[in-house]
Amino acid sequence: xTTLTIDKAGPTRKTKYGSMSRDRxxxxxxxxxxxxxxxxxxxxxxxYMLITSLKTSAEISAATNPWWVFHPTLENYIGLxxxxxxxxxxxxxxxxxxxxxxxxMLISVPAAFALSRMxxxxxxxxxxxxxxxxxxxxxLLFIPLFKMFAVIGDVTGIQLINRWYVLLIIYxxxxxxxxxxxMIGYFASIPKELDEAALIDGASWFQTLTRIFIPVALPGLxxxxxxxxxxxxxxxxxxxxxxxxxxxxxxxxxxxxxLIKGDVFNWGQIMTGALLGAAxxxxxxxxxxxxxxxxxxxxxxxx
Amino acid sequence: xxxxxxxxxxxxxxxVEAVRGIDLDIADHEFVVLVGPSGCGKSTTLRMIAGLxxxxxxxxxxxxxxxNDVPPKDRDIAMVFQNYALYPHMTVAENMSFxxxxxxxxxxxxKSRIDEAARMLDIVELVDRKPxxxxxxxxxxxxxxxAIVRNPKVFLFxxxxxxxxxxxxxxxxIEIKKVHQKVRTTxxxxxxxxxxxxxxxxxxxxxxxxxxxxxxxxxxxxxxPATRFVASFIxxxxxxxxxxxxxDAAGKPQVRISDKIAxxxxxxxxARYQKIPRTDxxxxxxxxxxxxxxxAHSEPGVESFDAVLDVTEPMGMETLIxxxxxxxxxxxxxxxxxxxxDGAPLRLAVDLNNMHLLNEVTxxxx
Numbered sequence: 001x002t003t004l005t006i007d008k009a010g011p012t013r014k015t016k017y018g019s020m021s022r023d024r025x026x027x028x029x030x031x032x033x034x035x036x037x038x039x040x041x042x043x044x045x046x047x048y049m050l051i052t053s054l055k056t057s058a059e060i061s062a063a064t065n066p067w068w069v070f071h072p073t074l075e076n077y078i079g080l081x082x083x084x085x086x087x088x089x090x091x092x093x094x095x096x097x098x099x100x101x102x103x104x105m106l107i108s109v110p111a112a113f114a115l116s117r118m119x120x121x122x123x124x125x126x127x128x129x130x131x132x133x134x135x136x137x138x139x140l141l142f143i144p145l146f147k148m149f150a151v152i153g154d155v156t157g158i159q160l161i162n163r164w165y166v167l168l169i170i171y172x173x174x175x176x177x178x179x180x181x182x183m184i185g186y187f188a189s190i191p192k193e194l195d196e197a198a199l200i201d202g203a204s205w206f207q208t209l210t211r212i213f214i215p216v217a218l219p220g221l222x223x224x225x226x227x228x229x230x231x232x233x234x235x236x237x238x239x240x241x242x243x244x245x246x247x248x249x250x251x252x253x254x255x256x257x258x259l260i261k262g263d264v265f266n267w268g269q270i271m272t273g274a275l276l277g278a279a280x281x282x283x284x285x286x287x288x289x290x291x292x293x294x295x296x297x298x299x300x301x302x303x
Numbered sequence: 304x305x306x307x308x309x310x311x312x313x314x315x316x317x318x319v320e321a322v323r324g325i326d327l328d329i330a331d332h333e334f335v336v337l338v339g340p341s342g343c344g345k346s347t348t349l350r351m352i353a354g355l356x357x358x359x360x361x362x363x364x365x366x367x368x369x370x371n372d373v374p375p376k377d378r379d380i381a382m383v384f385q386n387y388a389l390y391p392h393m394t395v396a397e398n399m400s401f402x403x404x405x406x407x408x409x410x411x412x413x414k415s416r417i418d419e420a421a422r423m424l425d426i427v428e429l430v431d432r433k434p435x436x437x438x439x440x441x442x443x444x445x446x447x448x449x450a451i452v453r454n455p456k457v458f459l460f461x462x463x464x465x466x467x468x469x470x471x472x473x474x475x476x477i478e479i480k481k482v483h484q485k486v487r488t489t490x491x492x493x494x495x496x497x498x499x500x501x502x503x504x505x506x507x508x509x510x511x512x513x514x515x516x517x518x519x520x521x522x523x524x525x526x527x528p529a530t531r532f533v534a535s536f537i538x539x540x541x542x543x544x545x546x547x548x549x550x551d552a553a554g555k556p557q558v559r560i561s562d563k564i565a566x567x568x569x570x571x572x573x574a575r576y577q578k579i580p581r582t583d584x585x586x587x588x589x590x591x592x593x594x595x596x597x598x599a600h601s602e603p604g605v606e607s608f609d610a611v612l613d614v615t616e617p618m619g620m621e622t623l624i625x626x627x628x629x630x631x632x633x634x635x636x637x638x639x640x641x642x643x644x645d646g647a648p649l650r651l652a653v654d655l656n657n658m659h660l661l662n663e664v665t666x667x668x669x
């Protein structure tokens with residue numbers, strides 16, 4: 001009798017699983033459909049860049065199929081990588097980004113710790129204020145900032161305009177608020193008892209930050225670092241406005257200003273420069289992707 | 304090791320007084336449990352002793368020194384939190400040694416202290432693991448280990464067993480008691496579970512609405528509660544309170560419960576309640592274990608009466624019975640073989656030698 005019931009139950013259950021997997025299969029098919037559309041949409045430009053970077057100027061302007069390389073050449077790459085100017089841009093970008101990331105982290109991590117943990121008068125307002133500053137677009141800010149630096153130059157004699165290090169002052173206005181905000185969210189997800197335990201164990205605020213909070217919030221820290229790096233690596237408007245001499249330029253601006261001569265566009269080298277410029281963030285993302293996602297979501301749910 | 308003294312300690316949050324001027328003296332080596340419903344101020348009191356909350360008034364003394372403005376790290380205390388609060392990126396050994404390393408203890412000393420604590424708590428094989436790899440009970444042991452290695456003047460426990468399941472809680476309760484017997488450190492323990500309070504404490508402090516209701520040994524609180532709150536909070540199932548009045552019948556005082564039911568008082572009780580005005584509205588307080596099935600032979604002070612049971616709860620070793628008397632639900636504990644059934648009448652006996660009389664208005668035990 002018992003065996004009979006089990007036999008009966010068997011197939012019914014199977015059909016149930018079957019319908020579930022059918023639902024799942026359809027969901028997967030739709031996901032793939034949209035993912036493919038997005039992949040095509042977002043990967044086409046870089047592929048076009050890659051194809052173009054492998055062509056000679058003659059082939060680019062020739063009326064052939066633009067999606068195929070008939071005479072591949074590395075001359076654009078060789079030209080750029082042996083050009084002192086381009087290497088200078090690359091070097092400037094690297095220095096600026098590394099400094100900006102360091103400055104941002106040195107400011108926003110302690111700021112986030114203070115805003116999320118040391119309850120002091122006005123800390124909530126200040127926290128919101130920090131985020132609001134991030135919402136002001138740079139297109140509104142660059143003229144007053146330019147004026148400010150000009151005045152500072154006139155009054156103190158410290159020349160900031162047209163110097164690469166002016167970017168070290170300007171970029172943090174973009175990176176610090178956002179990174180502080182990410183870190184506030186991340187620190188807020190650390191249970192209060194943890195710093196209380198550290199406090200009782202004899203840790204100072206600074207030790208609590210360096211020995212408990214930073215290691216525990218490492219994914220968030222990495223997310224913030226990647227963000228700061230991307231922003232300072234890809235920033236275009238500020239360096240375009242504040243730096244003009246070729247030895248002071250960072251890469252995004254350098255490529256545009258030196259490879260476009262009047263109305264002559266050196267498309268091959270522009271594309272090559274853009275590809276080479278996109279490489280460092282890409283490599284960093286590839287290595288730290290998991291941390292980046294973990295960091296952003298943790299900040300999102302708890303912040 | 305040291306005594307802890309609280310003198311008129313007050314905690315105010317804006318307009319609300321969470322702790323309303325409490326006095327408490329905790330002796331050296333003593334295990335004191337603060338117990339009460341949520342929001343009674345017990346955790347706040349503990350956190351004030353720890354230095355995690357500022358005090359709004361009064362003094363806190365540890366080892367005879369006023370520590371009102373001393374930061375937590377200089378109070379020489381260790382605290383065990385409800386959610387363990389282990390540092391997730393450190394191993395068990397690193398967690399336990401964190402405080403010692405901050406104080407720059409020599410490495411050999413740290414190692415020997417960790418070994419000793421790990422042996423005491425039976426976590427020797429866990430010292431290289433991360434908290435994530437431990438079960439709840441193991442984490443709680445590590446949290447205790449972290450407190451023990453510091454060898455502080457005072458241990459503070461903030462509801463340490465609330466996150467554990469019932470079985471583990473009983474086990475860890477015994478573990479905590481064992482540890483205290485070994486290290487004899489003055490301990491303040493906060494819980495909302497009166498069973499934990501009764502089983503662990505040398506003395507229990509019952510708190511309610513930011514005030515101390517009563518301080519006493521577990522037995523004192525159980526048998527001689529000072530107020531209705533303590534009487535109902537300590538003991539499970541809780542004490543029954545039945546509306547009643549005192550009256551004199553033929554010169555002998557008796558408690559009148561209803562038109563039909565009145566119990567003559569035992570001699571000792573009669574003398575004690577002599578001066579109570581006969582018009583006062585009173586409550587008869589009686590614990591469930593003193594309401595049992597009536598036995599064939601009568602004992603002095605044990606009076607029998609009839610009741611119709613509403614609900615019975617067979618527990619195995621006993622059966623809990625519930626019936627209504629003067630609008631109050633009354634619980635009794637009878638022998639599982641007494642034949643108690645839902646909706647059926649049963650002859651019961653109440654042991655008035657263990658009765659309490661309470662003033663219905665003030666809630667004071669008379």
